[in-house]
Amino acid sequence: MIYIKFASVTLAEKAKNLLLSRSIKSYIKKNPNPNHKEGCNYALFVYGDISTAFRIIEKNSVSNLGIESFGEKP
Amino acid sequence: MIYLDNAATSFPKPEGVIRAVTYAQRYAANPGRAGHELSLSAEKIVYYTREKLALMFNSSVENVVFTKNCTESLNIAIKGTVSQGDHVVVSSMEHNSVLRPVEYLSSKGKITYDVARVYPDNDEKTLSEFQKAIKKETSLVVCSHASNVFGSVLPIEKIGRLCKEKGIVFVVDAAQSAGMIEIDIEKMNIDILCLPGHKGLLGPMGTGVMIIKNAEKTETLIHGGTGSMSLNLKQPEFLPDKFESGTLNLPGIAGVSAGIDFLLTKRNSLEAERALINLLKEDLKNIKGITVYDNMHGKIFSPVLSFNLLNFHSEEVAEKLSQSGIAVRAGYHCSRLAHKTYETDKNGTVRVSVGLFNQKKDIKNLVFCLNKIAMNNNM
Numbered sequence: 001m002i003y004i005k006f007a008s009v010t011l012a013e014k015a016k017n018l019l020l021s022r023s024i025k026s027y028i029k030k031n032p033n034p035n036h037k038e039g040c041n042y043a044l045f046v047y048g049d050i051s052t053a054f055r056i057i058e059k060n061s062v063s064n065l066g067i068e069s070f071g072e073k074p
Numbered sequence: 075m076i077y078l079d080n081a082a083t084s085f086p087k088p089e090g091v092i093r094a095v096t097y098a099q100r101y102a103a104n105p106g107r108a109g110h111e112l113s114l115s116a117e118k119i120v121y122y123t124r125e126k127l128a129l130m131f132n133s134s135v136e137n138v139v140f141t142k143n144c145t146e147s148l149n150i151a152i153k154g155t156v157s158q159g160d161h162v163v164v165s166s167m168e169h170n171s172v173l174r175p176v177e178y179l180s181s182k183g184k185i186t187y188d189v190a191r192v193y194p195d196n197d198e199k200t201l202s203e204f205q206k207a208i209k210k211e212t213s214l215v216v217c218s219h220a221s222n223v224f225g226s227v228l229p230i231e232k233i234g235r236l237c238k239e240k241g242i243v244f245v246v247d248a249a250q251s252a253g254m255i256e257i258d259i260e261k262m263n264i265d266i267l268c269l270p271g272h273k274g275l276l277g278p279m280g281t282g283v284m285i286i287k288n289a290e291k292t293e294t295l296i297h298g299g300t301g302s303m304s305l306n307l308k309q310p311e312f313l314p315d316k317f318e319s320g321t322l323n324l325p326g327i328a329g330v331s332a333g334i335d336f337l338l339t340k341r342n343s344l345e346a347e348r349a350l351i352n353l354l355k356e357d358l359k360n361i362k363g364i365t366v367y368d369n370m371h372g373k374i375f376s377p378v379l380s381f382n383l384l385n386f387h388s389e390e391v392a393e394k395l396s397q398s399g400i401a402v403r404a405g406y407h408c409s410r411l412a413h414k415t416y417e418t419d420k421n422g423t424v425r426v427s428v429g430l431f432n433q434k435k436d437i438k439n440l441v442f443c444l445n446k447i448a449m450n451n452n453m
Contacts, residue, residue: 008302008315009106009114010136013121028117030109039304063136063312 276333
C-alpha cells in the first residue's frame, strides 16, 4: 500500500479536501506503519495517481511527510 | 423571561445547535486520536468547523485553534508571546481577560505595560494614544474590538497597520464582535484573534477559538497528548496541534459549527440588533433620571447599551428588572478600566445586550418596567 503521510489529522483532512476540489477522491487512516521516532501520524490513501495528488498537495503548500509505502506493492 | 444579556452568552441557542451537541454526544468518539470510524467522523466535525471559522475570518484551516473560552485564548496569546523585559500596550476598554494576565506578568517582573486611552468618538485620537504608548521594547499590543460594556468599536484596522509597521504582535479580543462585525485578519493585520464560540457565534458555553497566523512567535501554555508525533517527547511545533493538547470539546465544537450555519441564514442580523438598541436609546430619553452612556455619534457599535437610573446602584436596578422577568447584567462587567474611562466606576452600569432572538416588544417591556421603577421612586 502507498499513501501520503501527514503529521496531523487536520493536515490530512486539508489535503483530502483539496484533492476533492480537483475531483480526486481519497480517504484517511492512521498510518499503518509509523516510524519508531515519531509515533502516531496519518495516511492519506488516494484513488488514482498518487504522484499527481502529491504534486497538488505540494503546490498548495499543505505540510506533509512525503509518500510512503508499506506491505505489499501497490 | 426577556433575555437581554447576550453579551454574556447568547440565549436561547438555535435548535440546530442543541441537535448538533446531542448528536456529538451520541455518535462521536475522540477526534484526531484513533483510526476507527467514530473517531474519524468526529474529526470531520472538527475539521469542517475549523474550515467555517477560517473562511469567516480569512485564515487557513490549520491556524484555527480550539480552546475552552476567549479568556483561555487571550492567556495563551499574551503569556505565550511575551519575553522577559518586553513592553505591552493595552487599550483602556479592556476586559479583565486581558488586564489580569498583563497585570500578573507585570507583578512577576516579566513585562511592563501601558494603557492607551480610547476616545470612542474619535478614532484618530485613539490611534495617536497607541502611537504614544508604544516604546522601543513594545513587543505586543492587545486590543478589544468592541467594548463589552459600552458597545464602542475600536479602530483595529488602523492599530493593526501601526503594529505591522513597527513589527509588533497584534492580538485582538473579539469577544463582543466575532459573528457580528466583519473581521478579516489579513486586512486588519491581526496576528492572533481570540473569540468565544458561545456569544456571536451562537454555540454552547465552554467553547473558544484562537486564530493564530504564526505559531513560531507564541509558546503554548499547555503540553500533552495531541494524537500526533506520539513518540517524540517534544510538543509538536505545527498548528493546530501545538496549542491543542488533550481531548477537544467535541460537542461544543459541533454546536459552534451549527451556530455558524444558523448565523449565515440571518442576513443583516446586526442591523436589526442595532435598530433595537437605537429604539431603546430613543425611549430612554423619555424617562426622567436616566443617564445613557452613549457617545457613538453615529459610529458603528456592537449591540450593547449601558445606562443608570436616578441614584440607584446599577445592581439594584438589575434586581428590580429581574423581579419583573427581565435579564440584564449590572455592575462592573469585569471591566474596571472601561468603567473608569466612562467615569462609571462608582455605581457600575446596567447593561442591555440584545441578540438575534430579541424583538421590539422586549425593548418596549424593558422601558415600561424602567418607567415603573422611576415613577415609584419619584412618588
